[in-house]
Amino acid sequence: MQKRLVLDQQQIAITLKRFCYQLIENHDDFENTVLLGLQPRGPILLDKVVALLEEISGIKVPSGYLDATFHRDDFRRRDFPLKANETKIDFLVEGKKVILIDDVLYKGRSVRAAMDAMIAFGRPAKVELMVLVDRRLTRDYPIMPDYFGTKVNTLDSQHVVVEWADQDHAEDAIWITEKVKS
Amino acid sequence: MSQLSTRHLLGIKDVTETDIRLILETAANFKEVINRPIKKVPSLRDITIANIFFENSTRTRLSFELAEKRLSADVVNFSSANSSVKKGETLVDTVNNILAMKVDMVVMRHASPGAPHFLSRNISANIVNAGDGTHEHPTQALLDAFSMTEKLGDLAGKKIAIIGDILHSRVALSNIFCLQKLGAEVMVCGPITLLPKYISSLGVKVELDVMKALEWCDVANVLRIQLERQQIKYFPSLREYSLYYGINKKMLQSLNKEIVVMHPGPINRGVELSSDAADSEHSIILNQVENGVAVRMAVLYLLAGVKG
Numbered sequence: 183m184q185k186r187l188v189l190d191q192q193q194i195a196i197t198l199k200r201f202c203y204q205l206i207e208n209h210d211d212f213e214n215t216v217l218l219g220l221q222p223r224g225p226i227l228l229d230k231v232v233a234l235l236e237e238i239s240g241i242k243v244p245s246g247y248l249d250a251t252f253h254r255d256d257f258r259r260r261d262f263p264l265k266a267n268e269t270k271i272d273f274l275v276e277g278k279k280v281i282l283i284d285d286v287l288y289k290g291r292s293v294r295a296a297m298d299a300m301i302a303f304g305r306p307a308k309v310e311l312m313v314l315v316d317r318r319l320t321r322d323y324p325i326m327p328d329y330f331g332t333k334v335n336t337l338d339s340q341h342v343v344v345e346w347a348d349q350d351h352a353e354d355a356i357w358i359t360e361k362v363k364s
Numbered sequence: 365m366s367q368l369s370t371r372h373l374l375g376i377k378d379v380t381e382t383d384i385r386l387i388l389e390t391a392a393n394f395k396e397v398i399n400r401p402i403k404k405v406p407s408l409r410d411i412t413i414a415n416i417f418f419e420n421s422t423r424t425r426l427s428f429e430l431a432e433k434r435l436s437a438d439v440v441n442f443s444s445a446n447s448s449v450k451k452g453e454t455l456v457d458t459v460n461n462i463l464a465m466k467v468d469m470v471v472m473r474h475a476s477p478g479a480p481h482f483l484s485r486n487i488s489a490n491i492v493n494a495g496d497g498t499h500e501h502p503t504q505a506l507l508d509a510f511s512m513t514e515k516l517g518d519l520a521g522k523k524i525a526i527i528g529d530i531l532h533s534r535v536a537l538s539n540i541f542c543l544q545k546l547g548a549e550v551m552v553c554g555p556i557t558l559l560p561k562y563i564s565s566l567g568v569k570v571e572l573d574v575m576k577a578l579e580w581c582d583v584a585n586v587l588r589i590q591l592e593r594q595q596i597k598y599f600p601s602l603r604e605y606s607l608y609y610g611i612n613k614k615m616l617q618s619l620n621k622e623i624v625v626m627h628p629g630p631i632n633r634g635v636e637l638s639s640d641a642a643d644s645e646h647s648i649i650l651n652q653v654e655n656g657v658a659v660r661m662a663v664l665y666l667l668a669g670v671k672g
Binding site for chain 1: 366367386389390393394396397400401402403404405406407408410411435665666668669670
């Protein structure tokens with residue numbers, strides 16, 4: 183299968199570090215800020231950002247996992263419903279600055295559903311979006327990331343795959359691959 | 365796999381172990397949803413559900429209605445007491461008239477065993493059986509299994525005793541099918557007159573002594589004496605039943621082990637279960653009620669989610 187490397191281990195490490203410094207610049211001491219990883223893959227990136235932020239600034243920012251399966255707009259439009267993942271948020275987002283974190287931004291529909299799901303935990307003061315990869319010119323909804331690792335041009339026939347060394351891969355890497363035709 | 369093998373939930377007998385596990389996993393997600401400050405999700409916003417109850421119900425109907433509303437479905441309620449059924453309309457005609465108003469799903473309780481099965485052969489909407497006579501009550505069995513799993517983890521190898529009026533209980537039959545599919549060992553216990561003649565052919569243990577049943581089991585699921593279904597006398601008096609088969613806190617404490625006590629409700633306090641046992645630390649009866657909403661949300665979500 184054809185695949186093209188987007189970011190390698192070293193570039194991803196630099197990107198994560200850059201994310202942390204950008205967050206510190208914009209959110210100072212994180213007094214009123216919370217981070218939410220969007221299931222299923224956002225939490226992996228979230229945990230890394232939270233750990234690195236603590237290492238750099240000494241602050242453990244409150245974080246949680248948000249699943250938007252029940253808020254998706256394709257229910258009954260797919261052959262069968264998607265399996266839900268765990269939502270784990272032990273705080274309210276009322277009046278907070280929320281940073282939603284996911285690995286890849288594609289159509290923008292998951293982020294829309296996630297914002298809908300998030301509101302069940304209160305009315306946030308501000309919402310920002312952080313993604314590792316922004317797939318340019320593919321959006322169905324007017325959604326833009328506030329923090330991104332890289333922007334790539336892709337076709338609908340392609341996947342963007344994020345591999346993590348601690349998730350049974352050789353090393354951290356981001357690839358563009360061709361979808362397997364069924 | 366996130367798809368049920370069936371379009372309807374007519375009984376636990378008709379579903380697979382994979383279906384049951386999928387429903388229980390999805391129910392865990394919905395339990396988290398109903399504990400949020402805003403307990404509602406928009407999944408079923410373009411679905412209309414008719415709750416058709418030809419038999420009395422408080423808990424099940426409320427639970428289904430809450431589940432439907434928390435999934436954002438439109439809900440219509442029908443009870444036979446003040447309807448055209450009294451004027452001689454047939455079941456299929458009644459339901460077809462309701463479906464003509466563009467209803468997508470039907471939740472039905474009926475006094476006749478097999479009524480939802482019959483309906484499923486005659487109408488196109490998804491059907492959820494909310495109890496058919498003395499036959500099955502699938503969502504009760506699922507919420508019982510969910511509540512047990514919450515307390516004990518995987519049910520494989522666990523020992524569950526169902527105690528009381530087995531003969532007239534749809535909860536007993538659905539529980540037996542469900543628990544066996546999940547790998548648990550099941551015992552039924554009650555007066556010989558309230559045990560169906562061929563119950564042991566389902567692969568369950570049969571015990572007449574309630575104390576022995578309690579000593580054997582990890583979970584005691586205590587059932588109500590269904591006087592309204594009993595056409596003849598099955599035991600001399602409620603007092604005598606309570607004396608021989610009633611469970612109280614003293615009995616539970618004498619066991620010297622962890623035991624979980626369940627009851628599908630409504631409880632006849634002082635008959636099958638004393639107040640001190642029903643309200644004791646062993647009891648998870650109110651958890652069952654909470655879990656009922658989550659389990660029913662999971663069933664409706666999974667049945668409605670298949671592309672029509």
